[in-house]
Amino acid sequence: MDRQPGFAVVDLETTGFSNTDRIVEIGVVLLRPDLTVERTWETLIQPGCDIPNSYIHKITATDVVDAPAFREVAAYLGSLLNDRILVAHNAAFERRFLTNEFARAGAEDGMREWLDTMRLTKQHLGVGRLSEALTIAGIHNRLAHSALADAQATADLLSYLHTNYRAVIANVPPALFTTPAAEVQVLPRGGAASWAGQLSRTLPTTGTKDEAAYRAELTRALIDRTISRTEIRQLEHTAIAAGLSADDVDAINEEFTRQLAVEAWSDGVISDDERTTLLNIAQALGVEPVLVRSLLDDPVTGPTPSNFTLRPGDRIALTGAMDIPQEEWAYRATAAGLDVGDVTKKCALLVAANPDSMSGKAQKARKYDIPIVGETTFAQLLSAIDHNSVTEESSEQVEDNTEYEAPEQFSWLSPEHVRTTGTSTSRIAAAWIALHPTKPLHEMADNLQPHHVPEVTGRGIDRYLAVWSLEHPEMLHASADDLLDLPGVGPKRRSQLVEMVVDLAADGVPDDVAATEPAFTQPSPNPVAAPRPVADPPAQAPTAPTPEELLAAANAPHYTPAPVQSSWHAPAPAEPAPVPVKRPNAAKVFKWSAGLGVACFFLFGLCIETFDPDAESFIAGVFVMGVLLSGLTAAISGVMALINLIRGK
Structure with missing residues (x-):
């Protein structure tokens, strides 16, 4: 008798639904042949x-800073x-995403058929969605849209279907992976280990030491008085x-904490x-x-750490879709x-919507040891600028740079356009x-490809x-x-979405490479800014990842976008203009009208052939009117569709 597999x-x-999207969490429940949980x-x-x-x-870029890449766990x-x-x-x-990830990692793919x-559930319960099936079965999912919780709920559902409905679960060939693998280090949801504890196991105990490099890195990380997960990894x-030992790091961290206490007093x-x-900070x-x-x-x-300050003439860069639009921040900075x-070696600061962003600008800033702060810290740094030191020459230089400079990726912008759009x-x-409403958006910039994805905002526009x-x-x-x-x-909202594509091109598309950790170079000293309160994270609207619910959520009035300039040649209006009613496309009207007329x-012909040969009944009259009205509508919409085609719309 053949052995029954488990x-x-x-x-x-995942990050989305397309073949270019990636896995962000994996949950596996191993069951014995009798459907009891093994591990x-x-x-x-x-x-x-x-x-x-x-x-x-609820998985963010911050959560996965220390997570392994798929290639690191593929074999295990x-x-x-x-x-x-x-x-x-x-x-x-699941099969499609795992197949793609095994291929990207160059790892063995031993998957066969799936149950x-x-x-x-469609066969025995008459429903397809997991949440509906769990409700019928009386199974509680402790944390929906968490990989392990969903896998555990699915395992319970499988046992319920087999026990109560004798659902067939055999006669499916098991997976066949032949590559042996040792257990790997993982990062469960909410299970980030203390970085100080990990560091004490990896730091050397002897050797040449460069405390100044670590002090400079710590100073840069504490500009906004918080330490993000990316900054911890960089430390x-x-x-x-x-070449520092664990004791060296502890001593420097304590020294900095004492200095911050002095500054606070x-x-x-x-x-x-x-x-x-x-x-x-002390806990971090x-x-x-x-x-x-x-x-x-x-x-x-x-002694207190010197304060980080911005001076007139300093260059700053912006990345990400912020609570206050980038254009407004650029205006305030210029003023x-x-x-x-853009981010260059001479750049003093990068202001990011999320300091853990992996945008092209953020990666370049880390490469050049440029501090990265959020909006709140930047607002404080702006208010602390010594305006008395603004010279007439520097003001004119800043004005010239911001009025006429445009990112070089947008080769379709003429000099006249550049004078209007600037950056x-x-x-x-x-x-x-x-200018180009019908062109594919990847043609907007030389560095864009069709598969590139705009960067997340963490706000309501993400649902779209x-x-x-x-x-x-x-x-x-x-x-567009x-x-x-x-x-x-x-x-x-179209303007907002197109602006996110502009941000993607202007920031620089991150390299699609296997290695996910940023390259770190020896930092240069940067002083510390004044303390600031930690901003609360933006509220996020809960929803489900099914296409139907995403489409329903798109129409829900949970989010009111910030006013976006409606014309490229004029300033944004003080009050947002009302959204015009969207009219049907002429080609679609022609198609439906023609189809209705034929029907x-x-x-009408069927009516004459059967019960009303003289076409005197009310029903026959309705069909005649339908033919006349749909024919007239088809003729008008057909002409309009032809005109639009000739005009290239």
């Missing part, structure tokens, strides 16, 4: 790209799946490259925000909370005497919509990115006019 129930969370396995995955649908699965995942029947709900989705619980690399008062900020650096509380109890004195442009992403987007990716798997094949056909997208003609 089962491997798999669930994935579970889960990990977050570093996709090496942006995550535009964090509002669905294969060993888990080996000799087991693969199970998933909507198995075609699909969605097919079984690790710097400490290792500098400089005005004679420790505010609640300052106390909270210092305690959070592994400094004993008891020491920090003792420093906060009484005023202390001593303060700063030079707003404003919203004006460049409006110019593209006005998801709908866009469903309608157009290669998103930048779509034109095509975006108007998306549910819930009118002229304003009415056919039914």
